[in-house]
Amino acid sequence: MAMKEFKEKVLLKSESAWSQIDAAEKEAVFSFSENYKKFLDEGKTERECAIYMEEEAKTKGFKNILDVIAEGKPIKAGDKIYGNNRDKSIIFFVIGKEDIERGMHIVGGHIDAPRIDLKQRPLYEDADMALLKTHYYGGIKKYQWVASPLALHGRLIKENGEIVDICIGEDENDPVFMITDLLPHLGKDQAAKKLGEGITGEGLNLLIGSMPLDDEDEKEKVKLNIMSMLYEKYGIVEADFETAEIEIVPAGKARDLGFDRSMISAYGHDDRVCSYAGFEALLEIDVPEKTAVGMFMDKEEVGSQGNTGSESAYFEHCVAELINLQTEKYSELLVRRALSNTQVLSADVSAAFDPNFADVYDRKNSGFIGKGLQIMKYTGSRGKGGSSDANAEYLAVVRKIFNDNHVVWQTGELGKVDQGGGGTIAYILANAGAEVVDCGVPVLSMHAPYEVISKIDLYMAYKGYKAFLNR
Ligand code: MN
Ligand code: MN
Helix, strand or coil, X not given: CCHHHHHHHHCCCCCCHHHHCCHHHHHHHHHHHHHHHHHHHHCCCHXXXXXXXXXXXXXXXXXXXXXXXXXXXXXXXXXXXXXXXCCXXXXXXXCCCCCHHHCEXXXXXXXXXXXXXXXXXXXXXXXXXXXXEEEEECCCCHHHHCCCCEEEEEEEECCCCCXXXXXXXXXXXXXXXXXXXXXXXXXXXXXHCCXXXXXXXXXXXXXXXXXXXXXXXXXXXXXXXXXXXXXXXXXXXXXXHXXXXXXXXXXXXXXXXXXXXXXXXXXXXXXHHHHHHHHHHHHCCCCCCCEEEEEEEECHHHCCCCXXXXXXXXXXXXXXXXXXXXXXXXXXXXXXXXXXXXXXXECCCEEECCHHHHHHXXXXXXXCCCCCEEEECCCEECCCECCCCCCHHHHHHHHHHHHHCCCCEEECCCCCCCCCEECCCHHHHHXXXXXXXXXXXXXXXXXXXXXXXXXXXXXXXXXXXXHHHCC
């Protein structure tokens, strides 16, 4: 064997994914990205994403699990079923030829994203301005959210039960809102603070108005003016905020990034990029051998708790219901078998190597923008604390699937050892006995109002997830 061939054989290469695809696939990368941008623009909250996915899936023949249960007929291979958990997390099933008891293939991501929520009594007036008090959600760097246009999305429910969904700040003709920052001229004390303390949690107050309503008896005339406008437009009163869920997110649309348009700048890539790739992959599964599942969950950014997070029993309930419709002798044991025979790609983003902050990464074991779908054998922090650490046998299975299907992929971990760390939903299904590995798209500026991903990594995620589910 010539040395050149020998080197090809024994040495690991790390090439750009762009140089490993042909012109036709490059076109597919760009057209897939166009649809992804539309999804991001329509889905800026977990609720909006779940509703988008439900509507889309219904057009592809998916039926609500509640209707399937009510019908009570046995399910069969190729049936497409979804469970919508309170419009906040949503799980799709394409029933396989084998019984569910034999295991499933799952791609699981999350559709919540770091943001700023309104407090329950948000509205107040100060210095002739109306503001909303907030409580941030997830791991944000607070200084990134000031002096930048923001939009309000969410749901209020009036005392009479009427639902008011709002979305203000996204249309070109809408007003936007903003959290103000201090001018540098007076920023001497602020600039001397630690970066994480320059803007405080209680300082994240959203500016929403400055015009008074003429009323001699009222002290807070600007606040009154805002309430009168809200009452006129939506019929809502101040007390309706106390039971509402309203989220503040960056205003504006997803945009191509770079002269070559190879990347996308947008709010919420974490983790809508993996969720969208998994969702689109699942929609294309016809009749798999094993039941294919796409689960797109809420509350990951705050620890996966709550009845819409991955820790909730909702997924297991759905599996139990489906097994009950598949066999005449349902038992709890079948559900346990199903979960422990299952293979999962925990589809969440990873930190892409950033040359501006090279010293926090191990360059040899990092994910890179444009090098494809990234497998993370383990996450966690310190000595792999909190990690589910995938088994070598399972990684070998995933490697073969990706290679057989020409998926460009890379491995990497989240930064240098002892630099910090993170984790996602992998451990939850791993605890139920499933094989799980983290596998997602590398992101720059993760958790910032505008994050960056590569279009080819998105496409390779879709291709990889589809190959994984379609068997
Ligand atoms: Mn994530
Ligand atoms: Mn995150």
